[in-house]
Amino acid sequence: MNEPAKRLLVIGPSWVGDMVMAQSLFITLKQRYPGATLGVIAPAWSQPILARMPQVDEVLPLSVGHGEFGLKTRRELANRLKGRFDRAIVLPRSWKAALVPFLARIPERVGFLGEQRYGLLKERRKLDKQVLDQTVKRFVALGLPEEEVASGRFTIPQPRLEIDYDNLVNLRIQHALSSRPAIGMMPGAEYGPAKQWPLAYFHTLAKRLVDDGLEVRILGGPKDHIAGQEIVQGLPQAHNLCGKTALADVVDLLADCRQVVTNDSGLMHVASAVGTRVQAIYGSSSPDYTPPLTNKARIHYLGLECSPCFQRDCPLGHTNCLNQMHAETLYKAVSADASERLKP
Known part of the structure; x- marks a missing residue:
């Protein structure tokens, strides 16, 4: 007899890149449980990303600020979920992340050990960092039986976000974008300066690309706007779109780019998930731990x-890990990959 369809709930992560990587888990769950329904508890900001994942049937926003406990808000959400789900998968390792499924009395609750969650989880798994050496592997592993995870040889589906082409047409008109082939640049990295390639290098690279007849689009949030202005200074075919577009818009604009040059950031993972060729720059972080999940990526990492x-x-x-990675290196990589794309 076939296993009955499950009602699955995932407590999602709090970062853009992690939420994109979580789609690998969502795909795994829908493949393993055909006919299952999947709900995701997530910060409100992540709804535009989750809306582009066909595996997600319902988004349950949790309006709690970063670092805020929000017991009343969590209890209210838990009350609305009682009786609606059979199994909860808790991706964050914090104590508070496991609270909603516990209060909702979801029968099966699985997650990794962390922050004294012994009473909150029914199935508490030990995290083997040797086997699960990447964030995405840890996410997918929680959707699989432990015996399948132990070998470390399980499939990691690539995230793939849907594109709204009508929205893309409107964006091109709204921001007066040209018909030139576009290169995206993402100078931001929410974690900190040790992950951010120098803005002067981005500017030098942008100038070379504009001189080659390309359009450059700087993408990011409001915090990245000043950085974007520094990059596009004096470049008529470079557009600073930082803070001028919603997250869903950035998804579509990245899909429209031939390539992107990006720090290790959330938008790097978005670009990977829309199929754009990625030039990924790593400084203080490691491409072994959070690589772009695509076969169309070139990694730039000095490994000092x-x-x-x-x-x-x-x-x-x-910050030699970034300062010693010069603009000429990235220019040659972008040019080489553009030439490769044009080969018959």
Whole structure:
């Protein structure tokens, strides 16, 4: 007899890149449980990303600020969920992340050990960092039986976000974008300066690309607007769109780019998930831990003796892991990949 369809709930992560990577878990769950319904508890900002994932049947926004406990809000959400789900998968390892499924009395609740969650989870798994050496593997593993996870040889589906082409047409008109082939640039990295390639290098690269007849689009949030202005300074075919577009718009604009040059950031994972070729720059972080989940990526990582340090600011004060990666290197990579794309 076939296993009955499940009502599944995932407590999602709080970062853009992690939410994109979580789609690998969503795909896995829908493949393993055909006919299952999937709900995701997530911050309100993530709804535009989740709306582009056909595996997600329902988004349950949790309006709690970063670092805020919000017991009343969590209890109210839990009360609305009682009796609606059979199994909850808790991706964050914090105590508070496991609270809603516990209060909702969801019978099966699985997650990794962390922050004294012994009473909150029914199935508490030990995190083997040797086997599960990437964030996406840890997400997918929680959707599989432990015996399948132990070997480390399980499939990681690539995230794939849907594109709204009508919205893309409107965006091109609204922002007076040209018909030139576009290169996206994402200079931001929410984690900190040790993940951010120098703005002067982005500017130099943008100038070379504009001179080659390409359009450059700087993409990011409101916090990245000043950085975007520095990059596009004096470049008529470079557009600073930071803070001028919603997250759903950025998805479509990235899909319209031939390539992107990006720090290790949430938008790097978005670009990967829309099928755009990615030039991924790593400084303090590691491409082994959070690689772009696509076969169309080129990794730029110097692998210095002090790398990766995983710090927000360079502890040695020089940030050589990024400063020694010059604009010419990225220009040659973009040019080489553009030539490869044109081959018959």
